[in-house]
Amino acid sequence: MSFRATSREITGVMMFDLVGRITLGEGSAMLRDLVREALRGGHNKILMNLSGIDYIDSTGLGELVSAYRLIKSQGGELKLLKLNKKVTDLLQVTKLYTIFDIHNEEAQAIASF
Amino acid sequence: MSFRATSREITGVMMFDLVGRITLGEGSAMLRDLVREALRGGHNKILMNLSGIDYIDSTGLGELVSAYRLIKSQGGELKLLKLNKKVTDLLQVTKLYTIFDIHNEEAQAIASF
Amino acid sequence: MSSKPQRIEIVLETLLESITLAEEVGVRVAAAAGFDEDDQYKIGLAVHEAVMNAFQYGNEQQREKKICVIFELHHEKLVIHVTDQGTGFRLDDVPDPREDENMLVDSGRGVLLMKAFMDEFDVQVGHRGGAEVVMTKHCRTQNT
């Protein structure tokens, strides 16, 4: 369980590989810090690889929305990569898939920025 | 979880390979039936392979003692094969290792009857 | 399973850890009731959301206040009650986060998830005045 994140820069895009749970107690606050840190470092093209995320609660969904707004407000973009079935379901139920740009291929996602 | 048993006869010894939990709800009653069945079928040299057993409660320990007595009363013998650390601990704490003949090698266990 | 529902009651303090604990018991109870893995996850998430709201809004993170979770395992359904010691809320007052104007708001998706993942969902007034969330999931297949 719990949450783990690693970051790497690929041709100007900051990519986060996220693993575990994004919930009130676990990944949610860390994710917020991660995004702020990236913005502070001048990165505003952010791609979150969610393939390792198997659980998001409403707080985690709220955190994704908050990150989306914050990044956009700084002239950047947040995109999502590789959602599994559970996460896809969550974005469908909440209609959040309508606001996020979602990709299945890393190269394609990077190129889309 | 739960309990599974398979039996095979090897040179006059009835061997039970037991897997799972021997507890009040799970393996205990099945184990009793198994032993009675074997005795009814004329088998009174019984070897229980416990290598797949990872949990025994006090009811399960009682069941082993009960099987031991029943088999003995019918002129037979009950021996145990391959205890893992947890089961060894349980037999030590209860001193039951003093009544059971316990083996680590199948061939040796079979030969000892 | 007999016709009288099996009843499991958990009383938790208002602590962050209580959310996951209740969720895990929920998954465990759902598994015992014969729900498949997908439904176990959905039931667990619904419990997680209900207890999280009790923690945040109902009991306002005041540790001494209690969160009570009751699982009633009927023959053909699982009914879950989550009660807190807050002042309650009305379902009608909760905005729909899927409306355009709410889409970019951080909060407001807990009730939606509970409604989506359970078959029935309602909020009542608990006998001590707090919110009592009552949610039901029907068993798809009958089993023992």
Add this chain to the structure above:
Amino acid sequence: MSSKPQRIEIVLETLLESITLAEEVGVRVAAAAGFDEDDQYKIGLAVHEAVMNAFQYGNEQQREKKICVIFELHHEKLVIHVTDQGTGFRLDDVPDPREDENMLVDSGRGVLLMKAFMDEFDVQVGHRGGAEVVMTKHCRTQNT
């Protein structure tokens, strides 16, 4: 972990399934408290035995009677209370199953296992007259 103990209370019916459920919650709480896998197993087995006795002897398998399990997570120890609605029993009346004359008796090893696997073990009279088993396990390493 704060200095005030975290408290989790579970009220169960007198059903076979309650034994494993309480055991699993015990393992979960022990893990959260930082006990290693071996201790988690031992704490789980102790809860299993205590609830099994409440089920069999205390509440005599009468389903309506309740079994209450309380976990108190202190800084340096986990205290577990298991209370039933029977008539109680005295620890002095429980024979030692390791004595030669008891060695081949089927029953009587539950209390022994609880004593062996926990650091402290006692039986009291619950506030409603039933047995209240109180057992404690100390944390070997401090964590959090």
